[in-house]
Amino acid sequence: MSSGAIKPSMGILNPQGGEKRFALSRHAASEALGFFVKHYWIIRWDCRDEEPYMQHVVPNPCVNLVVEPGKTLIYAPSPGKFSYPIHGKGVVFGIKFRPGGFYPFLRRPVSSLLDQPLGVRGILGADGSELEKTILSMDDDQDMVRTMEKLLLPKLPPLDDEVLRINRIIDFIADEREISKVDQVCEHFQIHIRKLQRLFDQYVGISPKWVIRLYRLQNAAETMDRSLPVDLSRLAAKLGYHDQPHFIKDFKAVVGCTPDEYRRMVQDS
Known part of the structure; x- marks a missing residue:
């Protein structure tokens, strides 16, 4: 250990x-x-x-x-x-x-x-x-x-190969920051969207769409945590958002404040 x-x-x-x-x-x-x-x-x-x-x-x-x-x-x-x-x-x-x-x-x-x-x-x-x-x-x-x-x-229960598959999928979502849609995950792993959704409901507890969103917004927050100058439009595009208002809406829904508000909070801490 x-x-x-x-x-x-x-x-x-x-x-x-x-x-x-x-x-x-x-x-x-x-x-x-x-x-x-x-x-x-x-x-x-x-x-x-x-x-x-x-x-x-x-x-x-x-x-x-x-x-x-x-x-x-x-x-x-x-x-x-x-x-x-x-x-x-x-x-x-x-x-x-x-x-x-x-x-x-x-x-x-x-x-x-x-x-x-x-x-x-x-x-x-x-x-x-x-x-x-x-x-x-x-x-x-x-x-x-x-x-x-x-x-x-x-x-300890018996090992379950589906756990390995789930981790490969989630590692892919976390590492590939341009992934913004569930269809991209399905295409990469050659899995039907309904099967992927059932798998996540059973093993993960939240949908693959939410997992993608959580990792993208976590990436955005970590970028601002570094206290470096951040172009929010460029950051939104880099994380797979087609427009900044959609990025701001998602960020506020999950984090509880706008990216600008979060950036100011980090700077003041």
Whole structure:
């Protein structure tokens, strides 16, 4: 297991502002779990002498198991940003499953979790309150990871080749920034659009159209996070938008503000 923290934003909006308030580390899963688990993540903060801070995140197409006081649940990927208040002192532990990697545990469409987060007992054999007492009381990140892996390893389902196919498709969407339409994905992978939509509903929980949109807007936010001069018209075209108003509309729908407003927020942080 790697203890090294990886530093890409992975959907965290305005990371420069956030890193002043909390410490985020990400840790690789063991080889046995790596097929299903992308990484573990841990957030710690001590802001008792500061004003509350709202951290916004554009989600990845991954299921997350989140251990936090009173709210330990399993969440499907969201089609829009979510916000988390940082105040006082606290710690949250999470498992980010690979795209499609939670379906073999669940065995029903991941989309069924969109408005109904799942309790952890059926997956881990332990109640959320037990996990909170055990894991969140630990000071060492690696102890937290090892404890969670001991719970997960006996529950491993059989490997599912569709998870590999889902990850190839999503890696393609993430890497090929000019991809803007589901038809382009279908053509590349020689898969009918209806079959692709069913596959994403079952394994990912959100549609391929939304996955494309989330990655394009995440790319846009990361470009502005670098605090470099940005030509929004050129950026919109580079990300596959045919006109700037469409880009602005999508950005505001997912991120909650216009690109100009987001750029000013980054500059002021």
